[in-house]
Every structure is written in structure tokens, then in C-alpha cells.
Amino acid sequence: MKFFFNKGNARTTRRVVVIGIDGTPQTFLKKHIAAGDLPHLKRITDGGQLHQMNSVQPCISSVAWSTFMTGVNPGKHRIFGFVDRKPNPFGIFLPNAIHMGAKTLWDIFSEAGKRVAVINVPVTSPPKEVNGILIGGFLSVDVLKCAYPREFGAELKQWDYRIDADANLGRNDKEAFFEDLFVTLDRRLEAARRIFEREPWDFFQLHVMETDRINHFLWEHYEKEDPKYHARFLEFYGKVDELLGEFYDRTKDDTEFIVLSDHGFCTVKKEVYLNQWLEDRGYLKLTGDQPRSVADMDSSSRAYSLIPGRVFLNLEGREQNGAVPKGAEAEALTNELAEALLTMTDPDDGSRIIEQVVRRDDLYTGLYSQEAADLIAIPYDGYDLKANVRQPSITFKGDLVGMHTFWDAALYVKDRQIQIDDFGIIDLAPSIMKMMDMEPLPEMDGRSLI
Ligand SMILES: [Zn+2]
Numbered sequence: 001m002k003f004f005f006n007k008g009n010a011r012t013t014r015r016v017v018v019i020g021i022d023g024t025p026q027t028f029l030k031k032h033i034a035a036g037d038l039p040h041l042k043r044i045t046d047g048g049q050l051h052q053m054n055s056v057q058p059c060i061s062s063v064a065w066s067t068f069m070t071g072v073n074p075g076k077h078r079i080f081g082f083v084d085r086k087p088n089p090f091g092i093f094l095p096n097a098i099h100m101g102a103k104t105l106w107d108i109f110s111e112a113g114k115r116v117a118v119i120n121v122p123v124t125s126p127p128k129e130v131n132g133i134l135i136g137g138f139l140s141v142d143v144l145k146c147a148y149p150r151e152f153g154a155e156l157k158q159w160d161y162r163i164d165a166d167a168n169l170g171r172n173d174k175e176a177f178f179e180d181l182f183v184t185l186d187r188r189l190e191a192a193r194r195i196f197e198r199e200p201w202d203f204f205q206l207h208v209m210e211t212d213r214i215n216h217f218l219w220e221h222y223e224k225e226d227p228k229y230h231a232r233f234l235e236f237y238g239k240v241d242e243l244l245g246e247f248y249d250r251t252k253d254d255t256e257f258i259v260l261s262d263h264g265f266c267t268v269k270k271e272v273y274l275n276q277w278l279e280d281r282g283y284l285k286l287t288g289d290q291p292r293s294v295a296d297m298d299s300s301s302r303a304y305s306l307i308p309g310r311v312f313l314n315l316e317g318r319e320q321n322g323a324v325p326k327g328a329e330a331e332a333l334t335n336e337l338a339e340a341l342l343t344m345t346d347p348d349d350g351s352r353i354i355e356q357v358v359r360r361d362d363l364y365t366g367l368y369s370q371e372a373a374d375l376i377a378i379p380y381d382g383y384d385l386k387a388n389v390r391q392p393s394i395t396f397k398g399d400l401v402g403m404h405t406f407w408d409a410a411l412y413v414k415d416r417q418i419q420i421d422d423f424g425i426i427d428l429a430p431s432i433m434k435m436m437d438m439e440p441l442p443e444m445d446g447r448s449l450i
Contacts, residue, residue, distance in 0.1 A: 023212035025264035026410035040245025054424035064262035071429025071444035075369030170217035219402025264408025269382035309385035310373030
């Protein structure tokens, strides 16, 4: 089947190319540029700067990319984590594009008559209408239905496009996982090439998710220079480097070129099960012999947690079976929990686990901020805050050996000087709007970096 694109709108003169390399730390890229392992990124960044950039809290891909694409904080875009909860009736769900509460860059550009091509960015599934083409990110379930326009799915299918690498292989068969990562990246690259060439885009964004996937399962092997996987790990990043070089070369001089990641990575020292910790202290009571999540909590529960480090009161008048009265009692419990969380230590070496506990209202503003967790616990790097229930202990070393870090995302912008010292992924949307000769929206929280 041949698909015919609408080419009705005139191109603007300013165009922007964004390549996202999910979860690739700035320090890692710097190190391997210097070591000669990433020759394309070396020549790209020569004469420019590969900046270190802050992520968001919590530093989760869905939250970070939602912040990137809207330029607003989670209290305005409404994506607070990889999972979220509806308080009443109580239920757990995976937030996706349907829940997005703010305008994305591609909404804004589409409305302005500019054409977009957006490939695989998290929280873009199910695909919304755009002026151009959009391929949904990792929550897409079916290649045939993952794109706008819908008909484009059939073509992607013909190209053997893959939505995501298979995380089960990361757990069970690392050799097969590597193969899968290489193939998935290759298919994505092939689709991106075709779209780049034939679509009349003003804004093009290609998102590489495989970097996050490899880091989750192999970051420790990389860091410890495991002889079995270290070279292959760097070989994979060599492929990503080639991809960056290719799109850099394809991008014309009058077009902006941006490479960024949404957070850094570090080795997991321990997973920490906050719901188990809450249960041990009597704040959470689960029902049944085999509760699967906090959806199975008893109505006497006073608090519960969702990944990573989000703690909610079981509040009367908000949660379906709320047990904690609003007002002084809720306030006292919030303070009690915050203080107790800060005292958590690793049973093996006594290290502190939580660096900071932040109240919702100190972190978020906007229409949806009251939907966020009451407290957000921010761990020291290495302690991965989980929400699994009924764990045999509060801390454990599991299959996921890499975790996200807040301070070590990366940003490169071709031929642009960034003057601000301390900036974050929230500043990208207003910056990109400026590059497209548009004024950032007044509701945006980020500041233009250019
Ligand atoms: Zn990410």
C-alpha cells in the first residue's frame, strides 16, 4: 500500500531536528568521546559544548519527556510517573497521551501550520492527530495502530518496524537481548531515514529508547567492565553514535540540531520497597493472601506508595476508602512520614537511603498539581525506590542493575551558546519555540536557553 502525504502547508524557514537518546548520561558521553569510542559525537561537539542538564522529579522517562514536550512542570502536564493512581474509585493505570494535560510542541507547531515528524517519543501513544506524522512511543501495543495517520501503520509493518526492545530478554537472555536491541534500533533508524527524506517537516524528532533499556539491564556490567558484556555495551553505543553522525550530516546548515537525554544513569546498589517499609511500620495494611499492589489495600491503611518514592496519604474524601481525616491529622501524618523516610538506612552498611523528602506543593504548580503524591522521596543515587508489595525484606538487589539520576542528563545544541548555568529539560520547549521563530507560551515554566 502506498500512502500519500498531505503537503498542503508551506514550510517555514526555521527547522529543528531533535535526537533523543533516552537515559544517556552526559558524563558517560564525555568519557567515551575522550576515549575515542564515539567519533561522530566527538566531531559533532567539537567547537561546541555537550552540557550537563537536570531532569525532573521524579526522574522517570514519561515525566521527563512530558516536561520536555510541554515546557511545563508535572502539575500542569499531569504525567507524574510511569504508573499513577485514580483515587476514587481506586485504580492503578499507566499514564499515556490521553492523560496529557498540556499542549505539546507538536500540538503547538501543528496549530501554527508547521509540519512535524515525531518518532517514538514516550507518552505519545495512542497517537494524536498532528500536522504531519507521529509514531507513538513504547506504550504502543501494535505497529498497525501506533501511528498518525493511521494508514501509516501498514507501511511501518512492511518495514518490520519495532516498537520497543523486549525487556524479558534483558532479564533472561542477555545475548538475545543485545541482538534484539541492535535490530530494534536498526528498524527505527530505517523508518526515521525514510520519514526524514520524504516528509516535508519543519520539526523532526527521533527518539532512541534502546539506550535506556540497555542501561537498565547492563549498566553495572558496563561500569564494572564485565568481560562478557563491556565491549558489546560500547559497541551498541557505537551504533547510536553512527546514528547521531548520520542525522547530523543529513541536517542542513540552516536547520537547528539538538541531541539530548532525559536523565542520567547509575548502578543500582539496592532496590528499596517503600510499601514494605510502610507495612512494617503499620501505615499500610494489605488484604488477601497475595496482594498484587496497593490496589489491594485495606481501608484502615493510612499511606501507600507508587514508584519511585511517591507517597500518598489514604485521605478521607479523596481516596475511595480514605482513613486519614483532612486537616490537622493529615498534616501531622505527612510530617511524621517525611521525618521517618529521612531516617531510612541500608541495613548492610548503614548508609542513608533518602536524601530529601519534598511536599507536593513545593515541587509542582498548576491545575493538576493536587493529583500528585503528597510526598516525593528523593533517594541518593544507587537506591532505587520501588513499590512492590509483600517483599521478604525492605532492600534487595534485583535484575535491574541500572537506575536513573537527576543531575546527569545531556544536551548539545549545534552552533548555539547557552548562557544559563543551571538549567533543565523543562527549558527545552521554550528554547525550541524560539528557534522556530515563535514566542514561548505564557504558561510555560521553562526559560528559553537561547
Ligand atoms: Zn528516560
